[in-house]
Amino acid sequence: MIDTLNKIFTVIYSIYFNFKYLPFSTAKYLPIKINYKTRVKIDKTSRIVVKDYRRFSVKLGLQGTPFVSDNSSSTLTLNKGATMLFYGGCVIGQGQNIYVDNNAKIVIGNNVYINKNVLIQCTNLISISDDCLIGWNVRLRDTDGHRLIRNDIEIERKKSNIYLRKNVWLAADVIVLKGSVISEGSIVATGSIVVGLKLEKGNCLIAGIPGRVKRTGITLEN
Incomplete structure (x- = not known):
């Protein structure tokens, strides 16, 4: 009974979400199905762009490996001038936390599957290409985050883009930090931390x- 109600609430909320945040056309x-429990904060100057018009081709805060527990709720934050672009079908699992800062951009290709509890913090550009597979509890961050002070002088917080090329697999509990480029067809093993690694060979x-x-x-x- 509860599962049925959750599905009904999700469909109703998804209809509201589409018409509130997408152009009528x-x-x-x-095209977007989003978990009704998702905490959404989307600035009126930000954009969500969907290139695949199939019904519910993009799923947010839904699905995931059954034996992995998920965070109690998902979040989706798009600040001023932010863009989230979907080129095709995509699943982002339960417990997602996605934050796109002012004028930053997330690009997600076709046939992308992201498992539960992903955290994406984007302050400039994060690009996930077609056919990527991302395991549970993965972190993608293109920024250092907090301010650092050295000898009373603030150290500049540099932003550097993240690129996952086609058919990349990030296994569970992987962290990918700023400036990283994961080449086509590559695999990142469980628990690894990728820091600014730039790969050309696939x-x-x-x-x-x-x-x-x-x-x-x-x-x-x-």
Whole structure:
């Protein structure tokens, strides 16, 4: 009974969300399905752009591995001038926390699956290309976060983009920090922390803290 009510509330809220935050020409297709428990804070100057008009092609705060517990609620924050762009079908699982700062941009490709409890903090640009698979409890952050002071002088907080190329797999509990470029077809092993690693050669296995290339010629079997 509770599951049925949750599904009904989610559909009702999704209809409201589409027509509130998307242009009418897009909203009428209802491309976004969002968990009704999601705490949403979207500035009127920000944009959500959906290129795939299929009904509920984009799912936010929904699904995920059953045996992994999720955070009590999901959040979606788009500040002034922020953009969130979906190029195709996408699932972002329960417990998501997505924060897009002023004038920043998140780009998500087609056929992207992100498991439960992802945290994405975007202050400039985070790009997730087609066919990427992201495990549970993953963190993507393109900024240092807090201010740092050295000898009474503030150290500049630099922003540096994150790029996940096509068919990348981030396993569970991975952290990807600013300036990282994960090459096409590459895999980041569970618990690794990638700090500014820039890969051009594809199909690498990355592991460790900080993450380094451990193997090449690796292919993920679907």
